Amino acid sequence: MIVLSDVGRRFGTLWALRNVSLEIADGATVALLGANGSGKSTLLRLMAGLTKPTSGQVRLDGSEPRKCKARIGFLGHEPFLYRYLSATENLRFYADLYGVDRSSVEPLLARLELDSKGPALVHTFSRGETQRLGIARALLHDPDFLLLDEPFTGLDERSCTRLPELLFRSGRTVVMSTHDRARADELATRQLRLEGGRLSPAEAAPA
Amino acid sequence: MKTVLALAAKDLRAESRGRQVAPVMVVFALCLVFLLTFALPPGALRAPVPAPRAGALGARDLSGLMLWTTILFAGILGFGRSATVDREGSAADGLLLAPVDPAAIYTGKMLGNLAYLTAAELFAIPLFVLFANVPVGGLLPGIIPVALVANIGLAAVGTLFGAATQHAEARSLLLPLLTFPLALPVVLGASKLTSTLLIERGFGSESRWFILLSVFDVVFVTLGAVTFEFVIEE
Numbered sequence: 001m002i003v004l005s006d007v008g009r010r011f012g013t014l015w016a017l018r019n020v021s022l023e024i025a026d027g028a029t030v031a032l033l034g035a036n037g038s039g040k041s042t043l044l045r046l047m048a049g050l051t052k053p054t055s056g057q058v059r060l061d062g063s064e065p066r067k068c069k070a071r072i073g074f075l076g077h078e079p080f081l082y083r084y085l086s087a088t089e090n091l092r093f094y095a096d097l098y099g100v101d102r103s104s105v106e107p108l109l110a111r112l113e114l115d116s117k118g119p120a121l122v123h124t125f126s127r128g129e130t131q132r133l134g135i136a137r138a139l140l141h142d143p144d145f146l147l148l149d150e151p152f153t154g155l156d157e158r159s160c161t162r163l164p165e166l167l168f169r170s171g172r173t174v175v176m177s178t179h180d181r182a183r184a185d186e187l188a189t190r191q192l193r194l195e196g197g198r199l200s201p202a203e204a205a206p207a
Numbered sequence: 208m209k210t211v212l213a214l215a216a217k218d219l220r221a222e223s224r225g226r227q228v229a230p231v232m233v234v235f236a237l238c239l240v241f242l243l244t245f246a247l248p249p250g251a252l253r254a255p256v257p258a259p260r261a262g263a264l265g266a267r268d269l270s271g272l273m274l275w276t277t278i279l280f281a282g283i284l285g286f287g288r289s290a291t292v293d294r295e296g297s298a299a300d301g302l303l304l305a306p307v308d309p310a311a312i313y314t315g316k317m318l319g320n321l322a323y324l325t326a327a328e329l330f331a332i333p334l335f336v337l338f339a340n341v342p343v344g345g346l347l348p349g350i351i352p353v354a355l356v357a358n359i360g361l362a363a364v365g366t367l368f369g370a371a372t373q374h375a376e377a378r379s380l381l382l383p384l385l386t387f388p389l390a391l392p393v394v395l396g397a398s399k400l401t402s403t404l405l406i407e408r409g410f411g412s413e414s415r416w417f418i419l420l421s422v423f424d425v426v427f428v429t430l431g432a433v434t435f436e437f438v439i440e441e
Contacts, residue, residue, distance in 0.1 A: 050300055052440070069306040080301030082217065082292070084225035089217075096213040097305035121224060122296075137301070 007056035031184035034194035073143030079134030214315025271401030286365030
């Protein structure tokens with residue numbers, strides 16, 4: 001379970017998030033909606049432990065995010081990949097960091113239809129290929145908490161259709177930010193809206 | 208240890224493809240060695256060692272400083288570039304997310320920087336020998352332990368501040384500003400030992416500088432490993 005208690009995050013004099021309290025049950029799929037700059041990315045980074053809250057606390061199954069890094073998969077705006085390593089080398093490197101068997105890299109690349117791109121250096125990848133490789137990196141260690149910042153960005157229609165079957169599994173909690181209301185309706189068990197750093201339940205989509 | 212080696216190997220592998228760090232250091236070091244040794248009188252380092260005169264500095268006294276100042280400047284260029292590799296694509300965040308001890312990240316990065324420094328020296332020292340007309344027998348093999356202890360100290364400080372300044376707007380200014388003062392003991396010690404090698408063909412009484420450099424290495428490697436977590440986090 002992900003629990004945020006009265007979380008706030010300030011950058012300089014600007015509060016990106018204020019008084020955010022939230023509980024996300026195990027296995028839930030939550031869509032974060034909101035305009036640009038509403039605090040979605042900051043909220044996801046707080047859950048991942050990449051950003052510390054200015055006030056309040058974040059707990060994943062009762063622990064600080066930094067204490068359960070091996071259970072968190074995170075996809076940010078950037079892919080967290082090394083441009084001058086190949087796709088396979090990037091994933092093998094992260095496999096070493098997470099203590100994952102390197103033999104899991106090739107099947108994962110195949111699942112994301114990147115098997116033919118394994119030896120290619122990342123700086124030669126298209127936007128969509130980079131995004132898929134970033135998703136592979138986030139999934140590599142089979143995380144219990146998957147935090148995705150606009151995961152469909154840059155993906156073609158085929159990849160968008162295939163992505164959900166890769167992301168969801170029993171017991172995995174998925175929190176994703178998106179601007180795509182239709183996709184949120186399709187995938188999420190719960191929708192939340194951020195406005196000016198404050199959280200509210202999203203209204204139902206118009207019929 | 209496996210993580211440390213994976214981190215260092217990742218940096219070296221990326222560098223072997225991107226060539227963003229070592230060539231910059233090597234070219235800069237070669238240019239500076241050429242310029243500085245140009246100031247020495249021809250054959251100054253092969254002439255008999257003159258009797259010491261109060262307050263007088265000979266070419267041998269200065270040559271060590273020339274060499275290690277060059278290596279410090281080249282190192283600073285390299286440390287900045289090395290840290291940039293992790294900033295591109297926010298790969299540093301990927302490291303922070305992983306269940307890895309920040310001390311291991313620091314040590315891995317430091318090993319990479321150590322390799323870049325050594326690469327720069329493999330070019331700069333022979334060129335120094337050539338341009339300054341240094342008697343090779345005087346410099347070898349003593350320069351090897353000097354370079355070893357000095358490189359560890361420089362890489363320890365450079366890796367720490369390279370990472371610390373990565374999110375700063377004026378990082379290209381901040382890195383030398385922070386690194387220079389702290390690297391001074393290393394440059395002084397290594398210069399003194401190199402000059403002594405050229406004058407006395409051994410370290411003699413100046414071997415105490417090894418103790419200073421070794422203590423510096425231990426202090427800054429430990430400090431870097433302990434503080435790296437706070438340095439790299441947002």
